[in-house]
Amino acid sequence: MDQRQRLGDPTSAIAMATRERQAQIWTALPGIIQSFDPAAMTCEVQPSIQGTLSDPKTGKATSVNLPLLVDCPVQFPSGGGVTLTLPIAANDECLIVFASRCIDAWWQNGGIQPPMVYRMHDLSDGFVIPGIWSQPRVLTGVSTSKAQLRSTDGATMLELDPEAQRINLIAPGGVYINGIHFDEHHHTGVQTGSGISGGPQ
Numbered sequence: 431m432d433q434r435q436r437l438g439d440p441t442s443a444i445a446m447a448t449r450e451r452q453a454q455i456w457t458a459l460p461g462i463i464q465s466f467d468p469a470a471m472t473c474e475v476q477p478s479i480q481g482t483l484s485d486p487k488t489g490k491a492t493s494v495n496l497p498l499l500v501d502c503p504v505q506f507p508s509g510g511g512v513t514l515t516l517p518i519a520a521n522d523e524c525l526i527v528f529a530s531r532c533i534d535a536w537w538q539n540g541g542i543q544p545p546m547v548y549r550m551h552d553l554s555d556g557f558v559i560p561g562i563w564s565q566p567r568v569l570t571g572v573s574t575s576k577a578q579l580r581s582t583d584g585a586t587m588l589e590l591d592p593e594a595q596r597i598n599l600i601a602p603g604g605v606y607i608n609g610i611h612f613d614e615h616h617h618t619g620v621q622t623g624s625g626i627s628g629g630p631q
């Protein structure tokens with residue numbers, strides 16, 4: 431029996447029981463991606479917040495890694511027949527969001543499904559949202575006035591500038607259109623006047 435129960439303190443006992451129940455509810459955690467399956471669009475992820483184990487004899491608490499989470503669906507921005515995909519790699523940081531009910535039947539079959547297992551807020555039901563940053567790895571050079579699709583180091587970038595009403599393209603390796611280098615392409619069958627040239631090569 432807990433010491434607070436021996437002292438007849440029901441408020442403390444209830445608070446402790448509530449805290450213990452909350453500790454079993456998973457909502458969201460940062461994680462580190464271990465691998466990515468592009469065919470299934472799932473990740474294996476290591477949660478980057480540790481759990482705690484208490485020795486039942488001594489009461490001593492020890493920090494331990496949470497188990498590796500497998501088959502976590504990945505969220506890419508998508509809608510209306512358009513999707514933005516990302517080349518997810520091992521060691522990328524992410525946010526793991528846990529569904530409030532078992533997602534297995536939905537994940538396997540789509541549509542509207544009953545839960546296969548009546549578990550709630552469980553580590554087995556995580557979704558991966560890539561692109562959060564811890565301070566040692568934080569993204570640098572983030573624009574506060576332009577929208578950017580960029581490499582992490584900022585060396586290659588497609589930038590939408592609403593103030594100047596233009597799109598900027600930075601590509602040290604060159605710009606390719608249909609596999610043809612933009613600066614080196616030429617047209618066949620060029621005619622002067624009102625003629626129409628051939629396709630680019």
